[in-house]
Structure formats: structure tokens, C-alpha cells
Amino acid sequence: MSRLERWSKALISLPPAAYLILFFAVPSLMMLLASFRYTGEYGGLAPWYYIEDGGITLDLTLENWARLFESTIYLNLLVKSLTYALATTLICVLMAYPVALMIAGAHKRHRDLLLLLVILPFWSNFLVRIYAWMIIFSPQGALTMAANKLTGLLGLEPISFMFSPIAVIVCLVYVHLPFMILPLYANLEKHDTRLLDAAQDLGANRRQRFWLITWPQSLPGIYAGAVLVFIPSLGIFAIPDLLGGTNGIMIGNVIKQQFVEARDWPFGSVLSLVLTAITVLLVLLAARFGQPKGAGNA
Amino acid sequence: MHRSKALYGVAGLVYLFLYLPLVVVVVFSFNDSKLNAEWVGFTWKWYEKLFNNREMLTAAANSVIIATASALIATVLGTFAGVALHRFRQKWLSTLVLGPIAMPDILIGVSLLLMFILFNVTLGTVSIILAHVSFCIGFVALAVQSRMAGMDQSLIEAARDLGATPWQGFCKITLPLLMPGIIAGAMMAFTLSIDDFVITFFTAGVGSSTLPLEIYSMVKIAVTPEVNAVSTLLMLLTLVLITALSRFAPNALRS
Numbered sequence: 001m002s003r004l005e006r007w008s009k010a011l012i013s014l015p016p017a018a019y020l021i022l023f024f025a026v027p028s029l030m031m032l033l034a035s036f037r038y039t040g041e042y043g044g045l046a047p048w049y050y051i052e053d054g055g056i057t058l059d060l061t062l063e064n065w066a067r068l069f070e071s072t073i074y075l076n077l078l079v080k081s082l083t084y085a086l087a088t089t090l091i092c093v094l095m096a097y098p099v100a101l102m103i104a105g106a107h108k109r110h111r112d113l114l115l116l117l118v119i120l121p122f123w124s125n126f127l128v129r130i131y132a133w134m135i136i137f138s139p140q141g142a143l144t145m146a147a148n149k150l151t152g153l154l155g156l157e158p159i160s161f162m163f164s165p166i167a168v169i170v171c172l173v174y175v176h177l178p179f180m181i182l183p184l185y186a187n188l189e190k191h192d193t194r195l196l197d198a199a200q201d202l203g204a205n206r207r208q209r210f211w212l213i214t215w216p217q218s219l220p221g222i223y224a225g226a227v228l229v230f231i232p233s234l235g236i237f238a239i240p241d242l243l244g245g246t247n248g249i250m251i252g253n254v255i256k257q258q259f260v261e262a263r264d265w266p267f268g269s270v271l272s273l274v275l276t277a278i279t280v281l282l283v284l285l286a287a288r289f290g291q292p293k294g295a296g297n298a
Numbered sequence: 299m300h301r302s303k304a305l306y307g308v309a310g311l312v313y314l315f316l317y318l319p320l321v322v323v324v325v326f327s328f329n330d331s332k333l334n335a336e337w338v339g340f341t342w343k344w345y346e347k348l349f350n351n352r353e354m355l356t357a358a359a360n361s362v363i364i365a366t367a368s369a370l371i372a373t374v375l376g377t378f379a380g381v382a383l384h385r386f387r388q389k390w391l392s393t394l395v396l397g398p399i400a401m402p403d404i405l406i407g408v409s410l411l412l413m414f415i416l417f418n419v420t421l422g423t424v425s426i427i428l429a430h431v432s433f434c435i436g437f438v439a440l441a442v443q444s445r446m447a448g449m450d451q452s453l454i455e456a457a458r459d460l461g462a463t464p465w466q467g468f469c470k471i472t473l474p475l476l477m478p479g480i481i482a483g484a485m486m487a488f489t490l491s492i493d494d495f496v497i498t499f500f501t502a503g504v505g506s507s508t509l510p511l512e513i514y515s516m517v518k519i520a521v522t523p524e525v526n527a528v529s530t531l532l533m534l535l536t537l538v539l540i541t542a543l544s545r546f547a548p549n550a551l552r553s
Binding site for chain 2 (some may be wrong): 008009012013015016017019020021023024025026027028030031034040044045095096098099101104115116117118119120121123124125126127128129130131132133134135136138140141142174177206227232234235236238239241242252255256259260266269272275276279282283
């Protein structure tokens with residue numbers, strides 16, 4: 001490499017790299033350090049070292065990490081959050097598949113329009129989409145009224161959708177569905193349709209053609225979509241906050257609570273790092289099994 | 299391909315699921331009742347109330363200022379990053395640039411909150427912009443990178459053969475060819491910034507509210523149909539931005 005090339009390489013890479021080191025990498029490292037510090041007297045963080053008698057004493061602790069395992073509260077919360085995220089991902093697969101299949105099979109002229117129709121709701125504001133479900137699930141709303149007419153007839157207890165895990169999962173699915181449809185469509189579109197024709201000639205019925213040909217080929221698309229749905233739904237706090245009530249909270253709510261209300265930053269950092277570890281693990285897994293470019297879908 | 303009628307039926311239901319909630323919001327923004335429960339009659343009054351709501355208007359102005367500044371900075375840095383990602387394929391750089399896209403928003407939000415407070419950065423418009431730029435760079439970089447990938451390299455070589463310096467080649471050939479990607483990235487950054495709630499929530503201080511933060515506190519405290527009105531207007535704005543985006547860069551939306 002010539003000197004000129006090396007210089008231009010540095011000049012081009014440096015500005016964005018410097019910015020992201022300062023505003024992405026450094027804060028992440030500070031959170032790692034914060035997880036070993038004591039909580040300050042008025043919340044926040046205590047100093048991580050003291051200067052005494054001319055020497056420096058480190059004042060770090062493993063207490064915050066121990067707290068994670070002290071009771072089952074946080075582990076249960078983690079399991080619950082993972083369950084919600086997994087349920088969301090599975091429902092998204094079920095709902096996305098027919099749509100992606102239809103778009104991939106549609107005439108070229110209609111594909112762009114059908115895709116745009118999937119993306120449009122995704123681009124409308126996140127809170128607006130949550131708010132829409134608050135209206136639909138409201139206790140005075142038509143849905144709850146109708147459901148309770150039915151439960152009344154059957155002699156059952158009246159039900160409430162608002163502040164239930166169902167409301168949280170439905171909204172999680174709603175918000176993340178396009179993230180599953182798009183990579184799945186991108187995958188299905190590339191399938192060689194001659195394989196299906198060949199299978200048909202050889203006597204495979206519709207079900208066999210799907211399970212033996214389309215489904216296995218579409219797995220990378222599903223992995224990519226699963227990462228894009230699973231990771232953001234795991235960390236979310238606004239949806240459980242507005243639709244979940246006390247029983248519907250997820251790990252994101254507790255992280256937010258530790259940083260904003262309790263001001264227990266060290267423990268908030270511990271929970272955030274657990275979430276980071278899960279995220280990194282999932283991204284690495286997906287890079288192995290699916291398309292590594294998946295993360296770029298938006 | 300051979301597609302059954304049942305498939306179209308199910309897919310149609312999913313589209314219905316995608317649009318019904320939005321339709322409900324728009325319809326109720328014209329409903330003459332304080333409760334979002336049943337239709338009473340048509341009214342414009344929630345829009346009138348909205349345009350007399352000083353806090354809401356200040357927040358909207360704030361959102362536009364923040365989104366414009368974030369988009370401008372992120373576009374410059376993201377363009378550099380996109381070019382670098384395509385040319386040099388350094389793994390550490392792509393991890394750094396694409397990392398914020400893969401991370402859950404809440405983690406970016408709390409870690410920046412932590413850093414801003416430890417470094418005594420006053421939370422406000424500036425801290426929000428700094429945060430927004432860091433998650434927008436990756437999206438701009440992707441738009442620029444995909445444009446680079448589709449570019450005909452022989453044009454650059456031809457320019458070189460005709461005596462252009464690398465700098466001239468970049469300014470006269472590469473940059474104009476990249477423009478659609480850059481514009482698409484800028485618009486994406488603007489939309490992401492104006493819509494962002496989570497990262498803004500953690501990096502905003504007193505008196506630097508944005509529209510999503512206003513909506514959140516309104517919805518959290520008491521549901522009023524004013525929220526329907528502002529939501530409808532936001533949807534309209536998004537529709538305009540998306541239409542413009544699909545005009546400039548048809549492929550940007552599904553990169």
C-alpha cells in the first residue's frame with residue numbers, strides 16, 4: 001500500500017470511527033466499569049478509587065453482580081422477557097410467512113407496492129403504534145365489550161385485555177412484524193422455482209413441496225428475521241410500560257427503573273450488560289446460521 | 299409459482315392487522331367524544347386544541363431542529379463510513395458502525411446517559427443530537443455502501459486514465475454517483491431521529507422535550523383525543539417523507 005493510500009484510508013475512516021468510539025464504545029466500557037462500582041450516597045456512582053496517604057486504592061465490588069443471583073426475581077424476569085420475545089418471534093414467523101410467500105409469488109409490477117404497504121406502518125411513529133393498541137384494548141372499547149358479552153353468556157368472569165401479557169405480545173408482534181417479512185421475502189424471492197416444478201412433475205403434493213423444498217431453503221431468511229425481531233423486543237420498555245401493567249413488565253422496564261427512578265446505576269449497568277451479552281450471543285449465532293447482513297435491514 | 303387462495307386470504311388478514319390500528323387512530327382523531335370508545339360525531343376540535351397547545355408546538359419545533367442537525371452530521375460521517383466500509387473492509391470499523399444498529403435502543407440510551415452525567419454534559423438539545431448521530435451513522439453508511447457496491451468502477455479508472463487526480467475523480471465522478479444514496483441516507487436519518495423515543499428519553503433533560511416524549515407523557519398520564527390528532531399528523535408527515543424517499547432511492551427502503 002502506498003503512503004498516499006494509507007493516508008486516505010486514515011482520513012476517510014477516522015472521522016466516523018472517532019465519533020463512534022466516543023459515543024458508542026466508550027459509554028459501553030463505562031457501563032462495564034460502573035457495574036463494579038458502589039452506588040453513590042445520593043444514587044448514581046461512588047468514586048472507583050481513593051487517594052489515601054499518597055497511594056491509590058481501588059474501590060470496586062462484585063456485589064452488584066451477586067445481587068443478580070441473590071433472589072430468583074431477576075432471573076425469573078429474564079426468563080419471562082426471553083419468553084415474551086420468543087413468543088413474539090414465533091408469531092411473527094407464522095404471520096410473516098404467508099405475506100412473504102404472496103409477495104414473492106406476485107407479479108413483478110405489484111411487488112413494490114405490496115412491500116411498501118408492509119413498510120409504511122413501520123415508519124409511522126413507534127408511540128403512535130403503541131397508542132393505537134391502547135385504544136383497541138381500552139376497557140370501554142368495542143373489542144373488550146364484545147369479548148365480555150361472550151364471556152357473560154358463557155357465565156365466565158369478565159376479561160380485560162388492557163394491562164395483560166396478551167396486550168404486550170400483540171403489540172410487540174405489531175411493531176416488529178415488518179422486520180420478519182422483509183428478510184423472509186428477500187430470501188424467498190431468490191428461490192429457484194424450477195425446483196418446485198420438478199417436484200410437482202415427480203408427484204410431490206403441495207404440502208410436500210413446501211416442507212421439503214421451500215421451508216428448508218428459507219431458514220436463513222427466518223434466522224435473519226428472528227434476530228431483528230427477538231433483540232429489539234427483548235429490550236423494549238415502552239410497550240410493557242403502557243400496555244402491560246404491573247404483571248407485564250420486562251427486563252427493559254427494570255433497567256429504565258434502575259437508571260431513572262431508583263438511580264442505582266451499578267445494578268442498572270449489571271442488567272444492561274446481561275442484555276448486551278444476550279444480544280452479542282444472538283448476533284454471533286445468526287451470523288453463523290443466517291445471513292450476517294440481516295442486521296442492516298430497516 | 300403456484301399459490302392457493304387460502305394464502306391470499308391469510309396474507310390479506312395480516313395486512314388488515316397492520317393497518318387497522320392506524321385507521322382507528324385517524325378515525326378517532328375526528329371523534330366528538332373525550333373517550334376513545336364509540337363514535338359520537340365529526341369534529342375538528344382536537345386539531346384546534348393541538349394548534350393551541352404551546353408545549354406540543356415547542357416539542358415539535360425541537361424535534362425538527364434535532365432531526366435536522368442529527369441528519370446533517372450523521373450524513374457527513376455516515377458517507378465517510380460508507381465509503382470506508384466498501385473500500386477497506388475493516389472488520390473493526392464495520393463492528394463500530396453497525397453495532398449501534400444491532401444493539402437494543404435502551405442500551406445505547408442508558409450508556410450515553412451514564413457517560414453524559416459522569417462527564418458533566420448538560421442534558422438537553424445538544425446531548426440528544428450527539429446521541430441521535432451515533433445511531434444514525436450506521437444507517438447512512440449502509441445506504442452509501444450499497445450505492446458504492448452498485449457503482450461501475452471502470453468510470454473511475456477511465457477518469458484516472460484521462461489524467462484525473464484521485465481527489466478530482468472522487469469529486470467529479472464518485473460523489474455525484476453516490477448522491478442518491480447520500481440523500482436517501484440523510485432522509486432516513488431525519489426520519490429515525492424525529493421518530494426516536496427510547497434514546498431521546500434517556501438523553502433529554504428538563505425543557506428539551508421532543509414530540510415523541512410529549513406523546514409518551516400525555517398517553518401515560520391521561521389519554522386525550524389530542525394524541526389521536528398529533529398521531530394522524532405525524533403519520534401524514536411520514537407518508538410524505540416515505541413518498542419522497544421512494545422517489546429519490548427506490549432501493550433504500552429495503553436495503
